[in-house]
Amino acid sequence: MDSKTPSSLPSVDFIREIVTTDVQQGRNEGKVITRFPPEPNGYLHIGHAKAICIDFGIAAEFAGRCHLRMDDTNPEKEEMEYIKSIQDDIHWLGYDWGTHFYNASDYFEQLYEWAVALIKAGKAFVCDLTADQITQYRGTLTAPGKDSPFRNRSVQENLDLFDRMRKGEFPDGIRTLRAKIDMSLPNINMRDPVMYRIVHATHPHTGDKWCVYPTYDWAHGQSDWIEGITHSLCTLEFEIHRPLYDWYIDTLIAIGCRPAGISYRPRQNEFARLNLTYTLTSKRKLAQLVKEKHVNGWDDPRMSTLRAFRRRGYTPEAIRNFVKEVGVTKFESVIDFGRLENALREDLNKRAPRRMAVLRPIKVIIDNYPEGQTEELDAVNNPEDPSAGVRKVPFSRVLYIEQDDFMENPPPKYFRLSPGIEVRLRYAYFVKCASVDKDAAGKVVAVHCTYDPATRGGDAPDKRKVKATIHWVSAQHAHPAEVRLYDRLFNTSNPGDVPEGKTFLDNLNPKSLEVIPSAQLEPSLKAANADERFQFERLGYFVCDTVESTPGNPVFNRSVTLKDTWVKEQKKA
RNA sequence: UACCCCGUAGUGUAACGGUAGCACAAGAGAUUUUGGUUCUCUUUGUCCUGGUUCGAAUCCAGGCGGGGUAGCCA
Numbered sequence: 001m002d003s004k005t006p007s008s009l010p011s012v013d014f015i016r017e018i019v020t021t022d023v024q025q026g027r028n029e030g031k032v033i034t035r036f037p038p039e040p041n042g043y044l045h046i047g048h049a050k051a052i053c054i055d056f057g058i059a060a061e062f063a064g065r066c067h068l069r070m071d072d073t074n075p076e077k078e079e080m081e082y083i084k085s086i087q088d089d090i091h092w093l094g095y096d097w098g099t100h101f102y103n104a105s106d107y108f109e110q111l112y113e114w115a116v117a118l119i120k121a122g123k124a125f126v127c128d129l130t131a132d133q134i135t136q137y138r139g140t141l142t143a144p145g146k147d148s149p150f151r152n153r154s155v156q157e158n159l160d161l162f163d164r165m166r167k168g169e170f171p172d173g174i175r176t177l178r179a180k181i182d183m184s185l186p187n188i189n190m191r192d193p194v195m196y197r198i199v200h201a202t203h204p205h206t207g208d209k210w211c212v213y214p215t216y217d218w219a220h221g222q223s224d225w226i227e228g229i230t231h232s233l234c235t236l237e238f239e240i241h242r243p244l245y246d247w248y249i250d251t252l253i254a255i256g257c258r259p260a261g262i263s264y265r266p267r268q269n270e271f272a273r274l275n276l277t278y279t280l281t282s283k284r285k286l287a288q289l290v291k292e293k294h295v296n297g298w299d300d301p302r303m304s305t306l307r308a309f310r311r312r313g314y315t316p317e318a319i320r321n322f323v324k325e326v327g328v329t330k331f332e333s334v335i336d337f338g339r340l341e342n343a344l345r346e347d348l349n350k351r352a353p354r355r356m357a358v359l360r361p362i363k364v365i366i367d368n369y370p371e372g373q374t375e376e377l378d379a380v381n382n383p384e385d386p387s388a389g390v391r392k393v394p395f396s397r398v399l400y401i402e403q404d405d406f407m408e409n410p411p412p413k414y415f416r417l418s419p420g421i422e423v424r425l426r427y428a429y430f431v432k433c434a435s436v437d438k439d440a441a442g443k444v445v446a447v448h449c450t451y452d453p454a455t456r457g458g459d460a461p462d463k464r465k466v467k468a469t470i471h472w473v474s475a476q477h478a479h480p481a482e483v484r485l486y487d488r489l490f491n492t493s494n495p496g497d498v499p500e501g502k503t504f505l506d507n508l509n510p511k512s513l514e515v516i517p518s519a520q521l522e523p524s525l526k527a528a529n530a531d532e533r534f535q536f537e538r539l540g541y542f543v544c545d546t547v548e549s550t551p552g553n554p555v556f557n558r559s560v561t562l563k564d565t566w567v568k569e570q571k572k573a
Numbered sequence: 574u575a576c577c578c579c580g581u582a583g584u585g586u587a588a589c590g591g592u593a594g595c596a597c598a599a600g601a602g603a604u605u606u607u608g609g610u611u612c613u614c615u616u617u618g619u620c621c622u623g624g625u626u627c628g629a630a631u632c633c634a635g636g637c638g639g640g641g642u643a644g645c646c647a
Contacts, residue, residue, distance in 0.1 A: 011587050011595095039647050071647065131645055141643055142575045176645055186576040188643050197645035216647050240577060240642050270578085272640095277584090325596070327586050329579090332640055336584055339597060349610065384610065415608070424606060458606045469606050538607045566608045 013328035015269050019058060019231055028230040028264040032064030035229050036090070036097075037104075037220070039071045040082040043298050043305045044089045046319070046340075047281040050274040053323040055233055056095035067227055068097035072105050073219045075203035075210075089306040094316045100227075104219045105205045107226050111214050112166070114222065114257050115177060115195060119158045121255040124195060125151055126161040127178045134176070137183070138191050145183035145191045165198055168211035172198050177212070181247065189244045193217055221245040222252075224266040226259040232266045235273040236330065242268050274326070275334040277493040279304045285496070285504055294508060295489070299547070301557050302489040302512050312486065313533055313543025313559030315351075318344040337488065341560045348533060348541045348559070353381045353388055356426065356471040357536040357556075358520045359483060361400035363446040363475065364417075367434060369397040374474070377457065379427040382535075393522055395428050398475040400520045402538075405470045406447050408436060413569060415467035417447065424469040426537065430455040471537045478520035483542065483556045485514040519556075528554040538562065 012020070019032055036055040038044065044052075059066035068090065070083060090097070118124035127150045129137060139145030153161075162177055164170065177196040185191060195218040202208050221244075224232045232245075245268050252258070253265070280286065281304050289295045289303070298305055301312035309319065322343035326335050356379070374396045381388035401417070410418040417423050422432040431449040439445050454461050458469070488509055489495075495507040525534070528544040536542050540561035544554045 013586095017589095037647090041647090074646065134645075135643075138643060140575085143643095144575095145643090173645065178645095188576090191643090194645050199645085213645090215645070220647085236578070237641065238647090243577095272579090325585080329586075331579055331585090333585060336597075339585075342597065345609090354607080380606090383605095383607085413608095426606060466606090468608075471607075535607085535609085538609070562607075562609050564608070569608080 013271075014330070015054070015231075015233060015271060015328055016058060016061070018269060019062060022230070023062060031228070031230055032059055032062035033067070033228055033230045034059045034064065034233055035067040035069050035224060035227065037069045037071045037223075038086050039074070040086060041074075041079065042082060042283045042287075043085055043307055045281045045286065045304045045306060046276060046279065046309065047274045047304075048089075049093060049306060049319050050323050050326075051233075051235065052090055052093055052095060053320055054271065054328060056090075056097075057320075058231070058233070060095075064230070065100060066095070066097060067100040067102055067229070069102040069104060069223060069227070071216070071220065072103050072203070072205060073214050073216060075199060075201040075206075075213060080204060085307065089310075092306070092310060092316055094320065102223075102227060103205055104214075104223050105203060107219070107223050108206060108210060108214070110226060110259070111219060111222055112212075114252055115214075115218075116159065116162065117255055117257050118179065118195075118251065119162060119177075120155055121251075122155065122180065123251055123255070124158070124177055124179050125153055126158045126165070127151070127176050127192075127194075128174070129176075131173060134194070138188060139183070141188070144185075145188075147183050148178070148192065151180060151192070162196075162212075165196065165212050166210070168200060170198055172200055174198060179218075179244075179248070181244075187240060187243055189217070189241050190247065193244060217241055217244050218248065221248050221266065221268070222259075224268075225249060225262060228259075228262050228264075229266040230264065232268040234268060234270055236270045236332065237273075238268065239270045242270070270330065271328045272330055272332045274323075275332070276304070276340065277334055277337045278488040278490050278495065279337060280490070280495050280504065282496065288505075289489075292505075294505065301484070301486050311543075311546060311557065313541060313557055314344055315347050315533075318347040321347065334494070344541065344560050345563070348535065350384050351382075352533045352535040352541055354379075354383070354537050355525050355534045356393065356473055356522045357483070357525065357539065357542075358400040358402055358471065358473050358478075359485075359516050359536075359539065360403040361473075361520045362403045362406060362444070364399045364401050364406075364431070364472070365446055365448050366397050366399070366429075366431060366451045367448050368450045371397055373397065374477075377427050391524055393427060393524075394474045394477040395425075396474045396476055399425070399472045400475055400478060401425075401447075401470055401472050405468075406433070406444070408444055411570075411573065416470055417449075417468070422466050424455070424458050424466045425451075425472045426469050427458055428456075428472065429453070429458070430460060430466060471539075473520045473522050475520070477523050479523055479526040480518040481521050481525070481554055481556060482548075483516045483519040483558065484545075485516065485558045487512050487514075525554065526552060528556075530554075533559070535562075 034055045056066040127148045176194045178192045183191045196212040299307040376392040378390045379393045405416045429451040431451045435448045436444045437446040489512045490507045491509045492507045530546045532544045541559040542556040548555045
């Protein structure tokens, strides 16, 4: 029936395999419902993008849905500002939760009821140990813990105490509600874990209603269950929590507790988080970079936040493709940052209109071109996309070219402009360098060329070739603009890895930002709109900055350079 | 030191007991009005040792290496 060999079948990752099997076997009523559960206490970063693509992506592939749930179990840490930014970033990435936006705090009442049921079943108890004492009793990685002296309180006393905890009769930290599991289990998470702690704080959603708040382990799995989540996908560090995730659900089922209308239960599967070279994703360190002004805010294009990648000019398509390419496994890998840059280039190569811009100008004077003359030349907008059409670019006697594109004493294999050498000015003419002007210090300040009028448009009727084509901008028509050249924020591929006595800040790349106050742009760029992306020919991809551009005065951020085999060649030499 | 997870070219990732493949990187060449793009070719790999099997990257045992776990954070 099939000519397909096993190798021609599309290979899928282990999570999609699990989901496929579940659907085929009719588990969970055949549904696929996932969830993305951020804690609303920070901005999303590139690592979250992987989780988002997996959570929302798998749901979409299986015609299911993905919920967005704020994991707001800790009242002291959440802020509304983050909720908005998280939603915004997910939408930007191209995903949507529809009407399924929830908060873990939506379930506080249900969670409380179930906690009471567990107490009644003898599966939970109020513990008067202090935090330090709990740590003591917990044992260590190698030694078993021992039972809390409060473990065998009567159900009645537990119920009474838990009720009074809720009412706020006790100060913070004085008591906890704990699950009664087994203090000798090798998995420390199972040694009578805390379910509730007393916190007298105003919660952004529930206000002052609660004086006890559920811990992550107690809230998370049950929230999944209540929402009818089928596959609870998370990163590897929660793997060791899975036995507890299952214990809560199994135990609730055993004592007859179930969320209304849900016939099945969620399963947790873990995958490796995304690690990128030269990149930090620790909330704490990112915050430090902002606070100490090593960067200009959370959306500084050098940051690893999604907002920063946006401002840097990354496209959601590039990020999604990148995530798809790196795959989903349980192996803690580190992805070369170049892979992400590559995904951007691949996307923008197809879509970004080409323009000419000179970052570090040097003047070129065409000696035999009539003074005062101007002409409009046709330039192709995107050689990869004929439908992008052509535009007019003004040409005149005095031009700017890139300083890098002229050398008075060139090394071997240098194809660009140098004395006696002919090159093509893109879409314009062949020009040959005749002489140079120097200042008192001997520095070249202008290059004199002659042009061949027969080569208008860039083709020689006699079929003679040039080895280089360089970009240019007519000096009198050029629009000066600020351009920021971004490079990686850190010098070392693993910036979090620091020797004794140093911090990750010592790994900062002092050249991660170079501001060019006055690059010379071709005139059409003056009308660029915020967030509009271009390829500046031979330089890289640039985006019109969304924050600091004003109409008629665009500011550009370099998203990524073009590949450059010439710099590679130079490094070899 | 206990438990859990993970080891396939430089980096990622496939192969589900039957020819170790793909992408990126690297190198060589072709094409090119971007030293871009595109195309062709090349180099490089199953952590180790045993076992099971006609046959092992895959199953088993032991070792080695990496990561995770001792918040009333998530």
